[in-house]
Structure formats: C-alpha cells, structure tokens
Amino acid sequence: MKPQDISRRDFLRQASWSGAGLTLAAYLPANGQTHPLIINPVAEEFVSGTELMSWISISPAGKVTLMCNRSEMGQGTFQALPQMLAEELEVVLDDVEIVFAPANPEKYGPQPQEGSFSVRGWAPRLLRAGACAREMLVEAAATEWNISKNECYAENGMVISRKTQKKLTYGALVEKAAKLKPPAEVILKKRSDYKIIGKSPPRKDIPLKTNGSSLFGLDKKLPGMRYAVIERSRRFRETVKGFDDSETRKVPGVLHVFKVKRPVFSQYCEGVAVVADSLWAAMQGRKVLKVDWNDPDFVLPNTASLENQMRENLQMIGNHPKFETEYEQCTQKLEASYETPYQSHSCMEPLNCIADVRADGIEIWGPIQEANWIQADLSQRFNIPAERVAVHMTFLGGGFGRKAFPDYPYEAAFISKEIQAPVQVVWTREDDMTVGPFRPGAFYTLKGGLDAGGNIHAFQANTATQWIGQEWSASPPSAPEAAGYNTGDFEGLLHPYRQGIPHYSFGGAGIHSPIPVMWWRSVYASTHGFACESFIDEMAHLARKDPMAFRRAHLPDPRYQALIDRMVELTSWQSRGKNQGWGVAFTECFTGLCGHAVKVTRNTEGKVRIEKVIALIDCGWYVNPDIIRAQVEGSIVMALGAATMHATTFEDGKAIQQNFDTYPMPRIADIPPIEVHIMENDEKPGGVGEPGLPTFAPALANAIFDLTGRRIRRLPFSLDEIS
Structure with a gap:
C-alpha cells in the first residue's frame, strides 16, 4: 500500500x-x-x-x-x-x-x-x-x-x-x-x-x-508452538550430504527432522533441523543426530593464511606520486604496522526467532534489530506481499549489528512452512560463536612525516581487510585499489585532521574469504581508531611533543579544541604524576566525538594494571545523561574485552572459539573505575552507542607505552604479559 x-x-x-x-x-x-x-x-x-x-x-x-x-x-x-x-x-x-x-x-x-x-x-x-x-x-x-x-x-x-x-x-x-x-x-x-x-x-x-515481566525473544510463546534447533556445520559453506536420525527420533518429544537452509549474503548455508514439542527434547535430539557433510570446493581458511593475505594485499596498494614526493621531503619519517583480529558479536541473548507461516501470510516475533529489512527479505524470498508479512519486535539482549541480519528469521520461516505450525528456532552459544557473521580482522600500514617544526606534513593510512558487504556478490573482489591523495574518508579518524594535515592519503585492499563478516559495534572505526590514534601518538613521541598538545596542533576546529581543553582539565594533564602511564586518544564515528584518557600503573608484582578510565563524549544536543554514561561505560567494557581478552581464530575452515571458556568476557573484577563526562554545547544531536568504543584500545596502548616504553601494535594482548 x-x-x-x-x-x-x-x-x-x-x-x-x-x-x-x-x-x-x-x-x-x-x-x-x-x-x-x-x-x-x-x-x-x-x-x-x-x-x-x-x-x-x-x-x-x-x-x-x-x-x-x-x-x-x-x-x-x-x-x-x-x-x-x-x-x-x-x-x-x-x-x-x-x-x-x-x-x-x-x-x-x-x-x-x-x-x-x-x-x-x-x-x-x-x-x-x-x-x-x-x-x-x-x-x-x-x-x-x-x-x-x-x-x-x-x-x-x-x-x-x-x-x-x-x-x-x-x-x-x-x-x-x-x-x-x-x-x-x-x-x-x-x-x-x-x-x-x-x-x-x-x-x-x-x-x-x-x-521478569519484560518480553525478550525467548520469552514469547504461541499456542501450539514447536521448538527447533539446527545441527550446523562448523566448517564454512559445507552442504549436507546425508544424515542418520534414527537415534534422534527415539528421543521423546521429537517430531520432525529435515534439511534446512538459511541465506548468508549471496550463499545459502545448510543444516539439519530437529523439531520437538520442547526445547530440551530438540536439543537432546540434536546431540545424537549424525550428519555427513560435503567438503567445500575451496581452500579452507585459517587465521595464518588470512593474515598473510592481508599483509600481501597491503603491499599491493599503490601510492600516489605527489603524496610520495611530499613524504620524502619530510624532516623526520615514521612507518608502522597495526593488526586487529576477527571478533564475535556474542550477544548475551543468543539468536532466536518465532515464525508462523500460513497460506495468507507470515508473522515473526523476536529480537529483531531492523524490522523493515526482515519484512522486505521475507516478502521477496517467499513471494508474499510485504503487507502480509508482520514482524513484531521484542526486547533484545544485545544486538551490535548481528540481529539486523535476515538469516535467522528466514530460517524460522522456512521451518514453520515445512511443519505447518508456529516454531521457535533457538541458537546455542556454540552456534552463535562459530558460524558468524563476524567482525572482520584488519591490518594496517601507516606512515607519517614531520616538517621542521615537528608538525605532521604527510600522513598515510592503508588498510587490508575483508570488506563488509562484498559477499552480497558471488564474484571475487577486484584488485586492491590505489590509495587516494587528499581524498576519501577513514572512519574513526577525527575529521579536522583533513584540514590540519597538509598531505594525507588513504587506501584499502579487500581480501576474499568464505568467512561471513558484517557490522560490529562502531563498524570500521573499531579497528581504524586503534591504528590511527596509536600511530598519531607515535608521531607525537617522534616529534618530542606532548601527545595532547600534538593533537591540538592538528585540529583547527573550535569544537575539537574544546574537547581537548576539557580532557586536559579532567585529567589534570599538566600535573600527572611519575611512575604512572597516561594515554589519550580521540575518535569520531556516527557524528559522535569521544576522548578517552587511560591511567595505568604497576601492581605489587610489577604487572600493568588499569587504574582509571576517563571518558569524554561530545554528542551535541542530548536527552538523558544517565543513558549516555551507561552506553559509554558499556562501550569501554566491550572494547576492553576486544583489546585484551578475546578474538575469533580459524583453523581448517572452522572458528576455534565456541563458548566463553575460550572467548573470555570481562568480569566485574576486570573493570577499572570509569568516569564519563559529557560536553555541553549547541551542536546537533550525535551518536552515543557506538562512538564510545573505538577510543579505548588506542588510549590503553598509548598509556602502556607511556609507562613501559613498549608499543602495542597487535590486538588482542594480555595485560598479564606486560611488565
């Protein structure tokens, strides 16, 4: 209509x-x-x-x-x-x-x-x-x-x-x-x-x-509803050759066992659904199900090969001749490489969805991050007018981009249509953490040159990563693109650097892999910010200038000057003590600006510990300060885990980390004191939920350098291994 x-x-x-x-x-x-x-x-x-x-x-x-x-x-x-x-x-x-x-x-x-x-x-x-x-x-x-x-x-x-x-x-x-x-x-x-x-x-x-009265996806129930879990291959893009469900059908409550599929970008991933009258029965039935898988017709990826491909692609990115001329004229030069891993979304509420497919339409209930996308996808795939596809949102126990993907609602609709009854499909933690999509890993080469006054004259950032969305096309990506010259964008980098740095160049090279990747909180800024703000700190050290003053000299916009002024005030920057490490970083994404200052010290055993995090966010006009503080605190906790505790690695075409025993999350005892402050100004409303994340990792790495003299250029790293 x-x-x-x-x-x-x-x-x-x-x-x-x-x-x-x-x-x-x-x-x-x-x-x-x-x-x-x-x-x-x-x-x-x-x-x-x-x-x-x-x-x-x-x-x-x-x-x-x-x-x-x-x-x-x-x-x-x-x-x-x-x-x-x-x-x-x-x-x-x-x-x-x-x-x-x-x-x-x-x-x-x-x-x-x-x-x-x-x-x-x-x-x-x-x-x-x-x-x-x-x-x-x-x-x-x-x-x-x-x-x-x-x-x-x-x-x-x-x-x-x-x-x-x-x-x-x-x-x-x-x-x-x-x-x-x-x-x-x-x-x-x-x-x-x-x-x-x-x-x-x-x-x-x-x-x-x-x-307990709030309605999350797992809380929703319908009359006559069935429950389903799916045996999925841990190896990416394997298809079902056959299965033996003889033992599965002996489990009381098991009603159906059949092959299913779900869309993942331009591909379909296959599995075997076990449908029962209770979730417990379905899970017990899956445990004794035997599935034979067809090997995929490509070289199975592993972390080592992915990393080698990213390093090789970085070398293939061309340089703009004029930029190189300006770079060569610099008085002092610096080059560095940074590396960040793949990450799981690991929402506290695993994926789940209820579907009821009838002759006259489809109804969906669940933790849906984007109802319109799901409605349009189901309408197209099932050839049903959109107005006959009802998508009802419940509360989400975390989303971070993963619950906007249409694969799990389609899977539920596929099963409901097959059994002609409403069904709730529940993903286990192992399902969620091993089949993706994931945040892509990213590798960087950066180089910068200083003029005679110790200011940045030329700055370059090149990226090799698995670009989000390229899997929508079945064809492989084109050759690595040539770096631009004073053009382009680099998500996470403060925008006024483009006015404060005379010559800059950004380039990127995509790698192709069967591993599905997609948005993760703050998207590219979550990795770009670590590389760029760590490297800018390196350049400040090369110039023998204070890290805060060095940034101020390259950010001509008054709004950004005010952000730095306020951070100097909050940290008592000019009088920070000896035997302490202080690191600072500033990033920008989704129209929100954020600065973090991290203080680290050594404990009695000589190990580095985080003593305090001071966060300053400029989101312009705002509504609720407590919500802002909660979002920034949550971003810092998520960033702490991604920087120092967990990563998704691959071997033989499979994700290794299956649950929180191998993908550890920060616990309460791991969280340092966090102060969140909000800038007061008349700017337009800006983002909050994502801008607070990219800033933490570089601020922490810069603080560790300030204390120990050791540069952190690869994530994740263990604080226990730094002294």
Whole structure:
C-alpha cells in the first residue's frame, strides 16, 4: 500500500489504538525538504508522495501512546524517545506509554537500529509532534473558553487559563483537538526551559527487566508452538550430504527432522533441523543426530593464511606520486604496522526467532534489530506481499549489528512452512560463536612525516581487510585499489585532521574469504581508531611533543579544541604524576566525538594494571545523561574485552572459539573505575552507542607505552604479559 493510497479511515484502523482521541503522524515532504511536518489524519488529506510515520496518540483518558519504531537492546530508546515527546507535549513522563511499532515503512519510516541513530535521527520529528499536539490541545481549550490561545498554557497534561486558572485535561480536549489541523510552524523550547530533557529519570524498562515481566525473544510463546534447533556445520559453506536420525527420533518429544537452509549474503548455508514439542527434547535430539557433510570446493581458511593475505594485499596498494614526493621531503619519517583480529558479536541473548507461516501470510516475533529489512527479505524470498508479512519486535539482549541480519528469521520461516505450525528456532552459544557473521580482522600500514617544526606534513593510512558487504556478490573482489591523495574518508579518524594535515592519503585492499563478516559495534572505526590514534601518538613521541598538545596542533576546529581543553582539565594533564602511564586518544564515528584518557600503573608484582578510565563524549544536543554514561561505560567494557581478552581464530575452515571458556568476557573484577563526562554545547544531536568504543584500545596502548616504553601494535594482548 503506497502512502498516498492510505485513507484516513485506513490509517486509524491500522494504527490499532482503540479509543484513540488524537493521533498525529510525522512526514517528510516529497520535495526533499528535511524539515519534518506533522499531519492529523482525521482533519487532513494526505499529501501525495509522503512517507508517513505515526508517532503519538492521546486517549480520552489523557494517556499518551508513543509507537517506537526502534528496537530496544539496552541503549535506552524506551526512555529517551518518551522524554523528547513528553517535554514538548507538556505531560509527565509516567503518562507516556511506549510500545514497539510493527514493521511498516510507510507508516513508521525506516526502522533500523544502527549508526547510533535513535536520538540524532528522530529528535526533530518527536519534538515537533509533541509541540504540535500541545498547540492543538491549547487551541481546543481556547475555543471552549472563547478566549485567545495566548491566554492559555499547557502543563502536566492540562491546559490552563492564565487569567482564571481554569483547567481542562488533555483527555477532555482530544475529541475537539482531533478535528484540527496541526500548526505549520511551532516554536520549540529553549534548552534552558527543559523540565524533562537533560534529566535522568528512572528508566521505564528497568523494572520490567528486573522483575521478569519484560518480553525478550525467548520469552514469547504461541499456542501450539514447536521448538527447533539446527545441527550446523562448523566448517564454512559445507552442504549436507546425508544424515542418520534414527537415534534422534527415539528421543521423546521429537517430531520432525529435515534439511534446512538459511541465506548468508549471496550463499545459502545448510543444516539439519530437529523439531520437538520442547526445547530440551530438540536439543537432546540434536546431540545424537549424525550428519555427513560435503567438503567445500575451496581452500579452507585459517587465521595464518588470512593474515598473510592481508599483509600481501597491503603491499599491493599503490601510492600516489605527489603524496610520495611530499613524504620524502619530510624532516623526520615514521612507518608502522597495526593488526586487529576477527571478533564475535556474542550477544548475551543468543539468536532466536518465532515464525508462523500460513497460506495468507507470515508473522515473526523476536529480537529483531531492523524490522523493515526482515519484512522486505521475507516478502521477496517467499513471494508474499510485504503487507502480509508482520514482524513484531521484542526486547533484545544485545544486538551490535548481528540481529539486523535476515538469516535467522528466514530460517524460522522456512521451518514453520515445512511443519505447518508456529516454531521457535533457538541458537546455542556454540552456534552463535562459530558460524558468524563476524567482525572482520584488519591490518594496517601507516606512515607519517614531520616538517621542521615537528608538525605532521604527510600522513598515510592503508588498510587490508575483508570488506563488509562484498559477499552480497558471488564474484571475487577486484584488485586492491590505489590509495587516494587528499581524498576519501577513514572512519574513526577525527575529521579536522583533513584540514590540519597538509598531505594525507588513504587506501584499502579487500581480501576474499568464505568467512561471513558484517557490522560490529562502531563498524570500521573499531579497528581504524586503534591504528590511527596509536600511530598519531607515535608521531607525537617522534616529534618530542606532548601527545595532547600534538593533537591540538592538528585540529583547527573550535569544537575539537574544546574537547581537548576539557580532557586536559579532567585529567589534570599538566600535573600527572611519575611512575604512572597516561594515554589519550580521540575518535569520531556516527557524528559522535569521544576522548578517552587511560591511567595505568604497576601492581605489587610489577604487572600493568588499569587504574582509571576517563571518558569524554561530545554528542551535541542530548536527552538523558544517565543513558549516555551507561552506553559509554558499556562501550569501554566491550572494547576492553576486544583489546585484551578475546578474538575469533580459524583453523581448517572452522572458528576455534565456541563458548566463553575460550572467548573470555570481562568480569566485574576486570573493570577499572570509569568516569564519563559529557560536553555541553549547541551542536546537533550525535551518536552515543557506538562512538564510545573505538577510543579505548588506542588510549590503553598509548598509556602502556607511556609507562613501559613498549608499543602495542597487535590486538588482542594480555595485560598479564606486560611488565
């Protein structure tokens, strides 16, 4: 159904809000204007070519419902989005109920939870929707009292007469307000006038998650639902030759055993499903299932061969002649190589999905990070109109990009169609950690040259990695590309370096492997940041300059100067003590800037220990400081594990690490004290959930160098092995 074909009656019926008195939707005009407009589907005709996003409904009881089109995987959308709406609507936060929006791009717009987009992407729509609803309610009250709108104001879910102090609740006004058109222009509050934004009220989802009433994917149940687990080859792209299920079928509760497939980019991966009337029976049945696999028709990858390929590809990247000329003129030169590993997502909630495939459509329930993508994928693969594919989001126990991938919902739908019943497919931890997709490893060569004044005159960063997304095409990647000259981007590197460094060059070379790779928290910045900010620290040492001052000299933008000034203040940088190691790093991704300062010392045994981490984030205009601190703290913990504890390695075409015994996670005792500080400025909203991660590893490595004189150029490393 196209947006311009939706009637007012259809819109209200599809909104599924019984008793709704006032419903508003945001849309972006078809002319490409970025300024969002608000529409009342009862009082107005839809504008041709609009993309509707219904956001709020106010009931005759005065309760406000916000349809959340973003997943909630711990990052705080269930708190930040209602705060924005409640602020401009002038209601108390407890009066705002938030519910997941089902997949429907024409009503709710894009629904991916990626790129730290929730606040920075949707703040303009929610603020304007709340302000428009408020003004419509004020107009309805003014009409009721036969006075001017200017003689009224809204507060705590009521409209109040300034002169008489008469009050009307929103519930009493919604019927009349629903007949009005939203104002074309509204004046949004100044930050100094905020009552809810900028505060840290108790999160509405925390009680649900602590008392067990929250609905995660594994909690969802349907009448007559079956359970399935799948025997998967640990070797990438092996196909099923045959299987012996004689012992499996003896397990009480086992109902079906058959071959299945799931899409992984341009390939299909095969397995054997065991379906039972309980999850326990399905898992016991899988234990005694015997499967014969066809060997893949390619050389099986292992970590050593992957690393050799990346090193070789780095040598194949050409250099731009003009850059080389400038580099050769430098007074001092430096070259270094950095290496980062493959990583598993290892979400605390393993993958799971419920599917119910019927003749008239498909319904999906589960921890879905991007409902629209799943809906579109299932619609195409099963040849069913998208409006007949319903995707219902639950809470996610972590996502990090993995739960946006369409493979596991398809797998559940495939099995449901086969058995003609609803089914929940559950991945074990071993499934999750061995079949991927993974974050790709990346190798780097960097070189830089200083001028006579000790400033960077030429800077080059080349990467060899398995590019995310190249597996969508079955054909191998092209030859390594030539490095650019003063062009291109390098995710994670602070943008003003491109103004502060006269000559720079970035290049990349993709390697081809059957190992599936995809997004991982902060994507390329998670590895680029380590290489670049560690190397910039090396150049500061070569120039015999203070690392903080050296960075400041190459970042002409006032916003970035202010970030460094604040970090100097927080760390008492100029008076840091002896026998301590202090490292600093600054990175940027998804429009969020972050700086980390790490302090390391030696313990009584002479081993290096992390004493403190100071994090400073500049995300511009923000909503909830506690959510920001939680996100940055979580990023640091995740980065600590990736830098010092775990990696995914391969042998004979298989991932070696299968569970947390060989892929250890940081424990509470491993976490140093963390301080998180937030920059205050008038910049546009920026990302939070991802920008806090890339900065930690280089800051830690730089601190270790400051204490020990040893450079860390390969991740992961063990703190216990450094003295």
